[in-house]
Amino acid sequence: MKFGIPVYPGSNCDRDVGWVVEKVLGHEAVYLWHSEKDLKGVDCVIVPGGFSYGDYLRAGAMAKISPVTEAICEFAEKGGLVMGICNGFQILLEAGLLPGAMLPNKTLSFICKFVHLRIENDQTPFTHLYRKGEVVKIPIAHAEGNYTCPPETLKEIEENGQVVVRYSSPEGKISEEFNPNGSLNNIAGICNKRGNVFGLMPHPERASEAILGSVDGLRMFQSIVESVVRA
Amino acid sequence: MATYFVKVFITYRKGVLDPQGVAVEKAAHQLGFTKVKNVRVGKYITMEIEAETPDEVKREVEEMAKKFLVNPVIEEYTYEIKEVE
Numbered sequence: 001m002k003f004g005i006p007v008y009p010g011s012n013c014d015r016d017v018g019w020v021v022e023k024v025l026g027h028e029a030v031y032l033w034h035s036e037k038d039l040k041g042v043d044c045v046i047v048p049g050g051f052s053y054g055d056y057l058r059a060g061a062m063a064k065i066s067p068v069t070e071a072i073c074e075f076a077e078k079g080g081l082v083m084g085i086c087n088g089f090q091i092l093l094e095a096g097l098l099p100g101a102m103l104p105n106k107t108l109s110f111i112c113k114f115v116h117l118r119i120e121n122d123q124t125p126f127t128h129l130y131r132k133g134e135v136v137k138i139p140i141a142h143a144e145g146n147y148t149c150p151p152e153t154l155k156e157i158e159e160n161g162q163v164v165v166r167y168s169s170p171e172g173k174i175s176e177e178f179n180p181n182g183s184l185n186n187i188a189g190i191c192n193k194r195g196n197v198f199g200l201m202p203h204p205e206r207a208s209e210a211i212l213g214s215v216d217g218l219r220m221f222q223s224i225v226e227s228v229v230r231a
Numbered sequence: 232m233a234t235y236f237v238k239v240f241i242t243y244r245k246g247v248l249d250p251q252g253v254a255v256e257k258a259a260h261q262l263g264f265t266k267v268k269n270v271r272v273g274k275y276i277t278m279e280i281e282a283e284t285p286d287e288v289k290r291e292v293e294e295m296a297k298k299f300l301v302n303p304v305i306e307e308y309t310y311e312i313k314e315v316e
Contacts, residue, residue, distance in 0.1 A: 057274075061299055094302065101304035103243075104250050148247065148305060182250070 001027050001228050004042030006068045008034040008052035013085065016205045017048045020221055024208055027225065034066040043228045044081035045072050047088030049141070049203060059102060059144045060090035069095055081125055081224055082197045086142055089189070089199030097197045098190055099157060100149030105142070106182030112141040114213065115180055117188050117202060118168040121161045124191050125227035126198045129219040135172045136216035138202040140180060140188075145201040147183035147190075157190055165189040165200055234315040235280050235288045241301055241308045242273035276300065279315065288312050 003021045007014045018029040030040050034052075039045065053062035063069055069091065076082045076097050084092040092098045105111060114137050119130040130136070149157070157163055166186040169178045179186045181201075189200025204217025243249045249271050256270035282288045292310050301308045 057300070058302055061302070065299055101302050103248065103305060106248075106250050108250050108254055146250070150304070182248070 001043045001225060002041065003027060003029050003224075004032050004039050004045040005029055006032045006034060006045065006047055006066075006072065008050070008063050008066060008068075010051040010054050011048050011087070012050035013048040013087075013203065013205060014050070016203075017046050017085070020205045020208045020218070021046075024218065025221055025225065032068050032071075034063070034068050037067045037071050039068075039071050039075055044083070044224055045075060047072070047082065047084040047091055048205075049086030049088055052087055052091060055087070055144075058094065059087060060092075060094035063087075063091045064094040064096075073097060076192075076197050079194070079196050081227065083126055083220070083224065084197075084199035085203055085205065086140075086145075086201055089201055090144065092197060092199045098192055098199050099153050100147055100190070102144045103146040103148050103182070104144050105146050105180070107180075110141070110143040111145075111180050112139070113180075114139045114207075115188075115202060116168050116170050116172075116178065117165040118172045118174065119164070120166055121164045121191070123161070124164055124195050124198060124223075126191070126220050126223050127164055129223045129226065133172060135168060135170060136207075137170075137214045138204055138207040138217045139214075140202045141206075142181070142201055145181040145183065147181075147187045147201075149184065154184055158185065160193055162190050162193065163187055164191050164198060165202070232281055232283060235282060235285065236313045236315050237278050237280055237288065237292055237310060239276040239278075239292065239296070239300065239308055239310045240273060241276070241306050242271045243305055244307045247305050285312055285314070 021029040207214035207217035251272035
């Protein structure tokens, strides 16, 4: 299958995602330059991490008005699978494909380390190869991953099962102690109501080969492949 | 056509935790400015806009704020307009 990877000026995880798609999974990766409006018939889009447009104004604020982002929004409206990683998640929030926004980490520092995540929803096209309650180890690398949203939105996404992954202890305990950035309810990743758009701050592409210290992220990409092939 | 100088002030909304504001407040207290409270850190953007009337400038600024300058989930803003002599 064909994975589309938009590349904005300042994206820096596009090749890492491409590596996993091509070298680890053996599928095709198509890079989509930010000024393009044509998604070239891709089966899914992965918006990579980095610092699109230098994160000027707000992380993801400039990228949301790129031609390629407009095309991604249309693709998502038609039901296409879109996953945003780190800055990609921030872009999806700014573009309104996912609810909420990001604040600077409560520590005010850039945090780059492995964290544990508990899978909260194993029914999405991105996580169906995991088990609900399973704990995985995937690294984060961000300065603005402190997820927030209005109380009524939080209630809605919690009730709809849109919280897909939460920061947890290695045993799966959810508490402030295991919340690296201050995110509401330890939220690390959410999906839209329809379930075809998913964003997360951790980097599954950096945990997809044993040499990187974890392979726990690989099943996210494999889940997408199975969902697309099955459909 | 006149030129207008616009100042836009953006801060986090009330009730949204501002980690930078909290850090600056703590530092102020540490330096002995103990009466300081509710510190908020925001953005200050200036620009010039060519327009026929101040109303036209207003519309332009508010449209820009809505489209990308401000994220209404977490931020609020005010602005000032002054005609350039």
